Amino acid sequence: MTDSTQTLPLPEAVGEMYDRLTLSAMNDGTFNPHVHIGFWDTPDSEASLEMAVARLTEVVIDRLAVDDSAHVLDLGCGVGGPALRIAARADARVTGVSISEEQVKTANRLAAEAGVADRVRFDHADAMKLPFADQTFDAVMALESIGHMPDRQQALTEACRVLRPGGRIVLTDAFERAPRKETRHPAIDRFCDNFMVTMADIDDYAALLHRSGLRLRNLLDITEQTTRRTCQELAKSIPGGSRPAGIDPAHLPDQWHPSDMLGVDEFGYLLVVAERP
Numbered sequence: 001m002t003d004s005t006q007t008l009p010l011p012e013a014v015g016e017m018y019d020r021l022t023l024s025a026m027n028d029g030t031f032n033p034h035v036h037i038g039f040w041d042t043p044d045s046e047a048s049l050e051m052a053v054a055r056l057t058e059v060v061i062d063r064l065a066v067d068d069s070a071h072v073l074d075l076g077c078g079v080g081g082p083a084l085r086i087a088a089r090a091d092a093r094v095t096g097v098s099i100s101e102e103q104v105k106t107a108n109r110l111a112a113e114a115g116v117a118d119r120v121r122f123d124h125a126d127a128m129k130l131p132f133a134d135q136t137f138d139a140v141m142a143l144e145s146i147g148h149m150p151d152r153q154q155a156l157t158e159a160c161r162v163l164r165p166g167g168r169i170v171l172t173d174a175f176e177r178a179p180r181k182e183t184r185h186p187a188i189d190r191f192c193d194n195f196m197v198t199m200a201d202i203d204d205y206a207a208l209l210h211r212s213g214l215r216l217r218n219l220l221d222i223t224e225q226t227t228r229r230t231c232q233e234l235a236k237s238i239p240g241g242s243r244p245a246g247i248d249p250a251h252l253p254d255q256w257h258p259s260d261m262l263g264v265d266e267f268g269y270l271l272v273v274a275e276r277p
């Protein structure tokens with residue numbers, strides 16, 4: 001269960017935040033088609049943040065294991081970078097949904113520019129109530145999106161509904177690592193407030209999937225490869241008090257900075273594979 005003291009994100013507000021983020025990233029030159037953190041395979045990997053961000057997309061697509069006959073749902077598709085990679089790697093059909101109109105517009109433009117608009121399409125929709133018939137998809141990818149949704153169980157139940165039996169879902173999620181302190185680290189609270197996310201409960205994840213009709217295949221703590229190093233790299237590249245361009249929405253009065261997260265071991269990240277039985 002999500003910690004009941006956490007403020008639940010409202011889809012409409014999350015959509016507006018990503019509208020602003022998308023426009024500001026296009027204006028200030030920080031636009032990246034992959035909107036998530038980085039993955040470094042080894043501690044001594046010298047990959048840049050940009051390379052590591054692209055690498056996480058590949059790690060997730062590896063787990064999806066789809067071929068050219070598949071129709072994939074990208075749940076919380078951002079500006080379409082990951083969906084376009086699925087189309088390029090597996091030649092699969094992809095439908096992406098985002099709660100941000102600006103992201104959907106941008107993603108459809110990128111698909112047209114890549115010449116794959118016949119196979120890759122993006123719609124504005126709320127994951128809490130998907131506009132698709134039962135068993136429409138062979139696989140679902142939810143890369144760093146479920147934490148923005150007000151109810152993980154409802155989101156996963158919807159994902160399960162639109163998935164065919166035997167179909168697979170691969171997702172990533174942020175969670176608070178043990179030992180959990182009585183009072184949460186203020187940097188995590190600020191992060192959650194600024195980006196409108198809640199932290200998952202890793203101890204409940206298998207049960208959460210089961211309550212949603214899914215069967216757990218694999219649950220991995222990939223904190224060491226992801227959040228920790230991402231915060232280190234961002235802290236290096238973004239000086240002292242200034243905000244991470246294109247990451248921290250400029251309208252926010254306050255104030256999460258990646259360097260706040262240095263040494264915060266509780267800030268964890270999960271990679272989950274499940275299937276509809």
Ligand code: SAH
Binds near residue numbers: 098
């Ligand atoms: N998966 C993409 C984007 C991650 S950013 C990538 O890795 O590049 C989080 C995404 O989740 C955004 O696109 C946001 O619009 C989407 N999202 C958040 N809440 C949503 C909701 N309720 N319904 C649909 N999409 C949602």
